[in-house]
Amino acid sequence: MAGDSGKRYVIIGNGIAGTTCAQTLRKNDVSCAIWLITNEPYPLYNRVSLKRLLDGVLPEQKVMMRDFAWHEQQRITLLTETRVIHVDTTQRVVYLDRGDPLPYDALLVASGGRAQALNVPGGYEAKHIHSFVSLDDTKAIIEHALESKSAVTTGGSYMAYDLTEGLSKRGIHVTWLIRGPHWLRRILDRAGGQLVDEIVTRHGIETVYGEEIQAIIPANGVPARAIGTSGKEYQADMIGTGVGLLLNHEFLNDTPIERHTGIITDEYLQTRAPEVYAAGDVAEFYDPLTGQYHTLGTWDNALGQGKLVAINMAGGHERYLDVPVRSSPIFDTNIVTVGMTEIDNCELTTLSRITPGEKSGKDYRTFFFKGERLVGSVFIGSPKGRRKIEDLIRAGQEFASPSDREQLFDVR
Ligand SMILES: Cc1cc2nc3c(=O)[nH]c(=O)nc-3n(C[C@H](O)[C@H](O)[C@H](O)COP(=O)(O)OP(=O)(O)OC[C@H]3O[C@@H](n4cnc5c(N)ncnc54)[C@H](O)[C@@H]3O)c2cc1C
Incomplete structure (x- = not known):
């Protein structure tokens, strides 16, 4: 189904959803123009593999999935270290923090999420407080892990788990603070939570439930101790936070696009604004299988939506139907x-x-x-x-x- 539309496609975010969309658009239309924008400095890398990079079992080059040359071959204009600051859905223009505004015929928002900051006293001044979302986060964690003997991690999310396990595998003594009664309390019941507790305890991790970081006591600009909400103090040369993701869609303020946690779309991944779509982590899409709106932070979902949304942006009308x-x-x-x-x-x-x-x-x-x-x-x-x-x-x-x-x- 090669086309010659001469259409202009703009894609915000070059993660697996955005890059897959760009690739599918090009496959189906040899003459369209495609811009792929990211505030990160890298072409597509595998976010799921960051865990194995942190664990020390995968080198950085194996995490990379595309290079700049691939984008040139595909005639996809990749703008790195470029932030989208605003979208005008009436004039159909995307504004960037540098360079000329980009007009579009169809726009995909695939901007994923960022880590919620740990807003506690002492947390602003100290270095070595890490979240775990990007390749740059991972490199910084590895660097500081080399200088650390103890860490406190906090949060009940997958991100908190990955950080906890990764630091522990690097020989650091980790105390894991979880506000709820167990890990993944929105998914697991008490028995499931207990089983995970047994597994991590067997691997030398100390878990504390019903506990959060209340303050950080730094020394010489790095953490020395973390104070829990119970008042207890924990030794910590570094802190890992996994308290949740905030989805990136603030650049859609002043548009008619509806947003809750994520960007609301129908089952075709289309938003309320004409020719504006959302896919991947940032999409809060209607799922006809359950009759509900969902956000889903999974690789397969982002990949599947990236493929499907390219078809709909080019005039198709396919529903996203998948069991996540x-x-x-x-x-x-x-x-x-x-x-x-x-x-x-x-x-x-x-x-x-x-x-x-x-x-x-x-x-x-x-x-x-x-x-x-x-x-x-x-x-x-x-x-x-x-x-x-x-x-x-x-x-x-x-x-x-x-x-x-x-x-x-x-x-x-
Ligand atoms: C450490 C880790 C482990 C994971 N493990 C698993 C796993 O085991 N299994 C699984 O299924 N999933 C896992 N995930 C989740 C999975 O990686 C994500 O669901 C998936 O990568 C989301 O892809 P995406 O394309 O929607 O968004 P992202 O990959 O987040 O890409 C969005 C891009 O948009 C950029 N961006 C945001 N705002 C702007 C802006 N204003 N201007 C320009 N660019 C912008 C971001 O910087 C980013 O580069 C893991 C995630 C992490 C971080």
Whole structure:
């Protein structure tokens, strides 16, 4: 379906969603013009692989997925270290912090998120307080880890977990403070939380629940101690924060585009403004499978949306229909979430079980039901049967009786 539209496409964000969109646009239309804008200095790199870079098992060059030459070959104009400051959706123009404004025929916002800052006394003055979102964050963490013996990490997010494990693998004594009763409290029930606690404790990490950082006591410009909300003090040469992501869409202020946590789109990933789309982490898209709006921070989702949105920007009309899957390591085992997994959503009921397993010693599974329909699942340990469960969720399969539901634990 090669075209010759002469259309001008502008894409904000060169992560996996933005770069995949650019690549798909070019594949389908040899003569369109494509601008890809990022405030970072790099072409596309693999954000998921940052974890293995931090763990010390992957070199930096293996994290990179594209180089500048690839963009030239594809005739994609990549503007690095360039920030979008405003979009005029009436005139259809994107304004940058440097260079000329860019007019567009269709615009994709794929600007992802940034880490929430740790706003506590002592946190502003001290260096060595790290979040873990970008390649530059990772390089800074590695540099400071070389000079550190102890760290405090804080937060119940995936980001907090990745930081905690990465620092621990670098030989640092880590104390992990979590405000809630356990890690991922929006996804895991108490039993799942306890299993993760067993795994991380077995690997030498000290966990403290119901605790946050209240203040940081620096010495010579770097942290020395962190004070918890309980009043307890923790030794910390460096601090890792994973208290959540703020999605990047402030440059859409003064536009008609609706935003909640993310940018609201329909199932075609189109916003309220004509010819403006959103994809990846920043999109809060309508999901016809669940009848709800979601934001999803997963690689596969960003990639799938990047591909689909390119088709719609070029005049197509395809719905984004997918069962979201996220797979992440927990030391020598794994956590996989499939579909809708909101433990505190009162519309959902759950069924969970821990059985003897291989690597983690135990396997954990939860199934989430909306009415009688299976809508989600979480696996810790062996993910065997995950694809079959995914198919059942996609098919909207109903499980009315307790015995039918029990049989889900046997799916392999
Ligand atoms: C450490 C880490 C581990 C992860 N592990 C997993 C995992 O195991 N499994 C999984 O599924 N997912 C994981 N993720 C999440 C996954 O990486 C993201 O969901 C995915 O990369 C999002 O891609 P994106 O293209 O939507 O956004 P991003 O990759 O965030 O790209 C957005 C880009 O837009 C730029 N930008 C933002 N605002 C502006 C502006 N105003 N002007 C110009 N540029 C701007 C940003 O700087 C960034 O470069 C992990 C993420 C991290 C950070």
